[in-house]
Amino acid sequence: MMKINKEKMLEKKGYRLHILPSKKYKTINIVAKFKSDLKKEWMTKRALLPMVLQKATQNHPGPRQLQSALENLYGTILSSDGTKKGENHVISFRMEVANEAYLNDQTPLLEEALRIFHDVLFNPKIENGAFDEKIFNREKQTLEQKITSIKDDKMSYANMRLIDNMCKEEPYSYHVHGYPEDLNKLTAADLYEYYQSFIKNDLLDVYVIGDFDESGTERLMDKYFTRESSNDTTISNSSTVPKVEESQEIIEEDELNQGKLHMGFRTHTTFGDNDYYALQIFNGLFGGFPSSKLFMNVREKHSLAYYAASRFESHKGLLLVFSGIAPTDYDQAKTIILEQVEAMRKGEFSEEEVEQTKELVINQLLETMDSAQGLIEILYHQVLSGHMIEAEELVNNIRYVTKQNVVDMAAKIELDTIYFLTSKGGEQ
Amino acid sequence: MKELVYNQLKEKIYTETLDNGLKVFLLSKPDMVKTFGIFATDYGSIDQTFTPIGKSETVTVPEGIAHFLEHKLFEKEDRDVFQDFTRQGASANAFTSFTKTAYLFSATSNIEKNLETLLDFVQDPFFSDQSVEKEKGIIAQEIKMYDDQPDWRAFFGTIQSLFHDHPVRVDIAGTVESIEEITKEDLYTCYETFYHPSNMTLFIAGNFNPEDMMKQIKDNQNSKEFANTPSIQRSYPEEPETVAKSYEKIEMPVTTSKCMIGIKEKVAGLSGKELLKAELLSSMILSHYFSKSGEFYEELYENDLIDDSFHYETDLDRQFGFTILGGDSRKPDELAERVKEMLHQLKEREIAAEDFDRMKKKKIGQFLRAMNSMEFIANQFSHYHLLGIDLFEVLPEIESLTTKDANEFLKDWINEERIAVFQVIPQQAG
Numbered sequence: 001m002m003k004i005n006k007e008k009m010l011e012k013k014g015y016r017l018h019i020l021p022s023k024k025y026k027t028i029n030i031v032a033k034f035k036s037d038l039k040k041e042w043m044t045k046r047a048l049l050p051m052v053l054q055k056a057t058q059n060h061p062g063p064r065q066l067q068s069a070l071e072n073l074y075g076t077i078l079s080s081d082g083t084k085k086g087e088n089h090v091i092s093f094r095m096e097v098a099n100e101a102y103l104n105d106q107t108p109l110l111e112e113a114l115r116i117f118h119d120v121l122f123n124p125k126i127e128n129g130a131f132d133e134k135i136f137n138r139e140k141q142t143l144e145q146k147i148t149s150i151k152d153d154k155m156s157y158a159n160m161r162l163i164d165n166m167c168k169e170e171p172y173s174y175h176v177h178g179y180p181e182d183l184n185k186l187t188a189a190d191l192y193e194y195y196q197s198f199i200k201n202d203l204l205d206v207y208v209i210g211d212f213d214e215s216g217t218e219r220l221m222d223k224y225f226t227r228e229s230s231n232d233t234t235i236s237n238s239s240t241v242p243k244v245e246e247s248q249e250i251i252e253e254d255e256l257n258q259g260k261l262h263m264g265f266r267t268h269t270t271f272g273d274n275d276y277y278a279l280q281i282f283n284g285l286f287g288g289f290p291s292s293k294l295f296m297n298v299r300e301k302h303s304l305a306y307y308a309a310s311r312f313e314s315h316k317g318l319l320l321v322f323s324g325i326a327p328t329d330y331d332q333a334k335t336i337i338l339e340q341v342e343a344m345r346k347g348e349f350s351e352e353e354v355e356q357t358k359e360l361v362i363n364q365l366l367e368t369m370d371s372a373q374g375l376i377e378i379l380y381h382q383v384l385s386g387h388m389i390e391a392e393e394l395v396n397n398i399r400y401v402t403k404q405n406v407v408d409m410a411a412k413i414e415l416d417t418i419y420f421l422t423s424k425g426g427e428q
Numbered sequence: 429m430k431e432l433v434y435n436q437l438k439e440k441i442y443t444e445t446l447d448n449g450l451k452v453f454l455l456s457k458p459d460m461v462k463t464f465g466i467f468a469t470d471y472g473s474i475d476q477t478f479t480p481i482g483k484s485e486t487v488t489v490p491e492g493i494a495h496f497l498e499h500k501l502f503e504k505e506d507r508d509v510f511q512d513f514t515r516q517g518a519s520a521n522a523f524t525s526f527t528k529t530a531y532l533f534s535a536t537s538n539i540e541k542n543l544e545t546l547l548d549f550v551q552d553p554f555f556s557d558q559s560v561e562k563e564k565g566i567i568a569q570e571i572k573m574y575d576d577q578p579d580w581r582a583f584f585g586t587i588q589s590l591f592h593d594h595p596v597r598v599d600i601a602g603t604v605e606s607i608e609e610i611t612k613e614d615l616y617t618c619y620e621t622f623y624h625p626s627n628m629t630l631f632i633a634g635n636f637n638p639e640d641m642m643k644q645i646k647d648n649q650n651s652k653e654f655a656n657t658p659s660i661q662r663s664y665p666e667e668p669e670t671v672a673k674s675y676e677k678i679e680m681p682v683t684t685s686k687c688m689i690g691i692k693e694k695v696a697g698l699s700g701k702e703l704l705k706a707e708l709l710s711s712m713i714l715s716h717y718f719s720k721s722g723e724f725y726e727e728l729y730e731n732d733l734i735d736d737s738f739h740y741e742t743d744l745d746r747q748f749g750f751t752i753l754g755g756d757s758r759k760p761d762e763l764a765e766r767v768k769e770m771l772h773q774l775k776e777r778e779i780a781a782e783d784f785d786r787m788k789k790k791k792i793g794q795f796l797r798a799m800n801s802m803e804f805i806a807n808q809f810s811h812y813h814l815l816g817i818d819l820f821e822v823l824p825e826i827e828s829l830t831t832k833d834a835n836e837f838l839k840d841w842i843n844e845e846r847i848a849v850f851q852v853i854p855q856q857a858g
Binding site: 073324360 | 438462508510514516536564566567570573575577578683719722729730732735736758791793794797799800801
C-alpha cells in the first residue's frame with residue numbers, strides 16, 4: 001500500500017550522490033546541499049554567495065545569458081537559498097528540468113541542464129581573483145535591501161526577535177541574511193576567498209529524483225559532477241541546549257494593527273532521538289492542526305485569532321507557538337495558550353485523539369513524500385542528524401507512540417521566552 | 429462515464445455530468461500516495477448582487493459574505509467538520525476567490541469516507557445566530573492580518589485603482605464593518621442560490637479506482653433531494669474600459685516602498701480558447717521582457733529600480749481581467765515612469781522568432797512542472813472549466829502559438845487609459 005521511494009546512496013568523488021527514480025513526476029529535480037557549522041562571521045558571506053553564484057558563470061557572463069540558456073532548456077528553473085538547520089548552515093541549489101519523455105524534441109535536456117548546474121557551482125565568473133565586480137555590487141545591494149525589509153513582514157520579524165532573545169547565547173540566533181556591518185566591508189575578493197574554502201570544505205550531498213534510468217543518470221553525474229576535494233562526513237553536531245533557569249517575557253512596540261504573540265519552548269528532543277516521534281504527536285495534539293488545542297481554544301472557543309498554531313525545529317529542539325491577536329487580548333491569549341500546555345502535561349486528551357493524530361502526522365509525512373522537494377528535505381534530515389532511518393521506519397515509529405509517551409514529552413517541554421510585538425502605545 | 433485521454437501528457441480523465449447537474453472529473457494517479465479532492469461552486473466575492481432563488485427582485489448582500497459562508501459551512505449544529513476529517517486522517521481546507529468558493533481535502537487513507545464527508549458537509553448547511561456572531565471576531569482578525577501585509581495592500585490597492593464599480597474591487601474578506609452586518613438569513617439566501625449541484629464541480633485526483641469512485645459519488649448524490657432551479661440571475665455594474673485612478677499612493681510602516689503597475693485587460697466577449705490564448709500570450713510577452721532573461725528586467729535591475737521581489741501576473745476571467753507588475757523599489761516614482769514607457773514601447777516592438785520559440789519552451793516546461801502537483805491540476809482544472817477551457821489542452825495550445833500571434837497581440841495590448849500606478853510608501857514622520 002505504501003509507496004515510498006527508496007534512495008540509492010553512493011559515495012562519489014567529493015560528494016554523496018542520492019539517486020531516486022520515481023514515476024510520480026514529469027520533471028527531474030536536482031538539489032545540491034552544502035553544509036557547514038554556524039559561525040557568525042560566515043553568515044553574511046553565506047547569504048550573499050548563492051545570490052552571486054546563480055547570476056553568472058565563466059560560460060554565461062551575465063544573468064541574462066544564464067537565464068536565456070535555462071529558458072532554452074524548456075524553462076529549467078535554478079534557485080538557491082541558505083537556511084539554518086539546528087546549529088548547521090545549509091546552502092541549497094535546486095534545479096528542475098522537464099522530462100524529455102513529454103516533449104516532441106530531441107535535445108538531451110538533463111545533460112545540458114547538468115552542465116549548467118555544474119558551471120554555476122564550480123565555474124563561477126571570476127576576474128583577477130575576485131567575483132565579477134558589477135554583479136557582486138548589485139547583489140550586495142539586494143541583500144542589504146533584504147536585511148532592511150525583514151521588519152516589513154511582521155510575522156517573520158516577530159519570529160526573528162523571539163529567537164534573538166531566546167537563543168542569545170547560541171549560534172542558532174545568528175541571522176540567516178547576515179549583518180549590515182559585515183556586508184558593508186565585504187569585497188568581491190573577500191567573497192571569492194570564502195567561496196574557495198566553501199567549495200572545498202562544506203559537506204556536499206546531491207539528490208537527483210525523477211522518472212529516469214538509474215544507471216544512465218549515474219553516468220551523467222559522473223561525467224558532469226566531480227569535486228576536487230574530499231567529503232568529510234563526520235557529524236560535528238554539538239548543539240548546546242541550555243536548561244531554562246527562568247522564562248522571560250518581552251514586549252516590543254511597532255506600527256501594526258494586529259499583535260504578534262510568539263512563544264518559544266525547549267523540547268530537548270531532536271531528529272534521531274527515541275522520543276522524536278512523541279514530539280510529533282505532541283505537536284499535532286497541541287498546535288499542528290485545525291483540530292489541535294491551540295486552534296480549538298484560541299480561535300474556535302474564544303474567537304481571539306484567525307491563526308494560532310505551533311511547529312517544532314527538528315535539529316535545534318525548539319517548539320514555537322505563534323498567533324495573531326488584537327493588542328488588547330494579550331493577557332487572555334497568553335493565559336489560554338499556557339493552559340493548553342498544562343492540559344497536555346496533565347494528559348487531557350484521549351487515546352482516540354492520540355490515534356487520530358498519528359494518522360494525521362503519517363498522512364502529512366506521506367503527502368510530503370509525494371512532492372520531490374518535500375521528499376528530499378525529509379531524506380536530508382538523516383544527513384543532518386547522522387541517523388539513517390528508512391522512510392518506512394519513520395512511519396512505523398510514529399505508530400508506536402503511546403499516550404504516556406506524549407505526556408512524558410509534555411513534561412520535558414520548557415517555556416523559555418514569550419515575545420509580543422504590539423501596537424504603539426502598548427496593550428491598549 | 430466518459431474517458432478523456434491525453435496521450436502526450438500520459439493522463440486520463442473520467443468525467444460525467446450527474447442527473448442533478450453536478451459535473452464530476454476523476455483523474456487517476458496510481459503512482460501517488462495521496463488523493464486530493466476539490467468541490468467548488470461558481471460563486472465568489474464578485475457575486476454580490478443577484479436574484480435569490482424563488483424571488484423576483486435582485487438583492488445586494490454585504491461585502492465578504494461568500495468568504496464568511498465558506499468559514500461557516502465547516503460548523504454544524506453538533507460539531508466542527510475539521511474534526512471529522514481529523515478522525516479520518518485527512519486534512520481539509522477551503523478558499524474563496526473573486527469567482528469561486530472551493531472546499532478541499534487531501535488524504536492517504538480512508539478515501540471513501542473522506543469523500544463522503546466532503547460531499548455531505550458542503551451540501552448540509554447549518555447557520556445559527558450565535559455561530560454567525562462568533563465568526564465575526566475570527567474574520568475580523570483575518571482582515572487585520574491582511575491589513576498589516578504591505579504586499580497584499582499593494583496588490584489590492586492596484587485592483588481598486590483599475591476598477592470603478594466592478595465588485596472585483598471589493599476585498600474578498602470584506603471589511604470589519606461589512607461583516608458585522610451579515611446575518612444567518614443572508615447566508616441561507618446565498619447558499620440556496622449558489623450551492624445547487626448544477627452550479628458546482630467535483631474534481632478528484634489520486635490513487636483510486638475511477639469506476640468505484642464514480643459509483644460512490646452517484647449513490648451519494650442520488651440519496652439527496654435538490655429542488656429544480658432556474659439558471660442563476662447575477663447582476664454586475666457596467667464597468668468602463670478605462671482605469672478608475674491612474675495614480676494612487678498610501679503610507680504604511682514599511683522600510684522600502686512598493687510600486688505596482690496595473691493594466692486593465694480587455695476581456696469583453698472572450699471565452700474558451702480566445703481567453704486562454706490571450707492569457708498565454710500576455711504571460712509569455714511579460715516573461716520575454718520582464719523575467720530575469722528580459723532586456724527590460726536587466727535595465728531595471730541594474731539601475732536599482734527593482735530587486736528580487738519584482739514579479740508579474742495576469743488574471744483573466746469572464747467578468748474582468750488585469751495584469752499587475754511591480755515589487756519593492758527604492759525609487760518608486762522612477763520605476764513607475766520607466767515601466768510605463770517600456771509598456772508603451774511594446775507597440776513598436778517585434779519579437780523575433782527565435783525569442784518567441786524560447787518563450788514557448790519556457791512555458792511548456794512551466795506547465796509540465798505545474799502538472800507534478802495534484803493541487804494545481806485540481807484547482808486549475810476547475811478554474812479553467814468555468815471559463816470553457818480544458819487544462820489538458822493547454823500544452824497543444826502553447827505549441828500552436830506563432831510569432832505572428834505574439835506580434836499582433838503586442839500592437840493592440842497597451843493603452844494609456846488602461847494603466848494605473850499604485851504605491852505603498854514609508855510612513856512620514858509625525
